[in-house]
Amino acid sequence: MALNFHQLHIFYTVAERGxxxxxxxxxxMTQPAVTMQVQSLEDYFGTKLLLRSTKKIDLTEAGRALLPYARNSIDLIRDTDQAMSAFTKQLKGRLQLGSSLTIGEYVLPRLLGPFGQEYPHISISMKVMNTAQIMEDILNHQLNFGLIExxxxxxxMHMEAVMSDELMLVVPSSHPLAExxxxxxxxxxxxxxxxxxxGSGTRLVMEEQLKKKKIDPVSLKIVMELGSTGAVKSAVEAGLGISxxxxxxxxxxVALGLIKVVKVSDTKFQRQFYSIYLKSALLPISAVTFLTFLRERDLQQWL
Known part of the structure; x- marks a missing residue:
């Protein structure tokens, strides 16, 4: 009997989940099927890997020795999928992802077109929601992965920076700072x-940078807090404040002249957008291909 990657993956998931x-x-999978695959792996090595009790699962000494190799095998398969995705142009499948608000509303729509032209047989399903909801859906296996701010x-969760972004000062077109x-x-x-x-990603990035400049966010002259970027833009356009x-x-x-972007000379509000997915999951090739697309393309040509 040959060593089976599927069994290593199951063993790792049991060890991680407890x-x-x-x-x-x-x-x-069914619980008996998981148990059977772990037992087959134990039979292959000729030693117990897990100590079973009514309350929890403990690793034996052999199980502890095997665990990092199982983790490495999962990483190797994922890296292999990523490397080979660049050569696979006739991919088919469904890409299911969650995206936080700014990414889903303003960034991804400009990238999904070029991605779809390159991989026309991958269909895309995207949920736009907050980070907590994305994480919950990933943990419940409703989504393959998410993009957060x-x-x-x-x-x-495994987290990786895949895109860069910058917050800019935006002001009403009639504002004194606009000139x-x-x-x-x-x-x-x-x-x-x-x-x-x-709690929004945009708010967190701004407040972290203010704290680095020794500015207490509480000291700001906040006239309004809104639940979406679109609402904030409308408020700025209406002259209610800057953002x-x-x-x-x-x-x-900006192109329509409704608001203006003004450079802040002594501060940059730079941030990363991150992908998140389960450490124990093997992403489908469609997801690996999309993440590779985000990492390796010059995205600014479309943004």
Whole structure:
């Protein structure tokens, strides 16, 4: 009997999840099938890998020795899929992903067209929602992966930076700052500010940069907090205040002269967009191909 990667994957998932039932749910298998595959792996090595009890699963010494090799085998398969996806132009499949608001509304629509031209047989299903919802759907196996605007820390999630972005100062076209080529951060913050709601990726990036500049976000003259980038843009356009938004999200309004972007001379609000997916999951080739597309293409030509 040859060593079976599928069995290594199942063993790793049981070890990470801590029970056969949790692993079965994660792998969309029955619990007896998971148990049988682990037993077959133990038969192959001729030693026990897991100590079973009514409360939890513990690794034997052999199981602890095998665990990093199982993890490496999953990484190797994922890296192999990624490397070969560049040569596979006739891919078929369904790409299911979740995206946070700014990425889903303003960034991905400009990238999905070029991706679809290159891989016309991959159909795409995208949910636009907040980061917490994306993580919940990934953990429940409703989504393959997600794209989010701020880093998260979860023991079951793999996170990787795949795109860069920058927040810019945006002001009403009739605002006193609109006539200036650049302003300092202190100058900008003398004015009324319209912001995204607490907890949004855009808000977190802005507040982290303010704290680095020794500025307490509470000191801002916040006149309104809104739940979407579109609402913030409308408020700025109406003259209610200034804001800091992704440069990708305001191109249309700037082109129409509805709002203006003003350079902040002493501060840059730069950030990364991240992909997240389960550590124990093997992404479908359609997802691997899309993530490779994001990493390796010059995305600015479309943004």
């Amino acid at each position: 029970s056969f039932s949790a692993a079965a749910q994660a792998l969309h 701020a880093p998260v820390n979860h023991p079951d 200036k080529k650049s302003v300092t951060l202190d100058e900008a913050l003398q004015h009324a500010v319209v912001l995204r709601e607490q 800091f938004l992704s440069v990708s999200s305001v191109k249309h309004e």
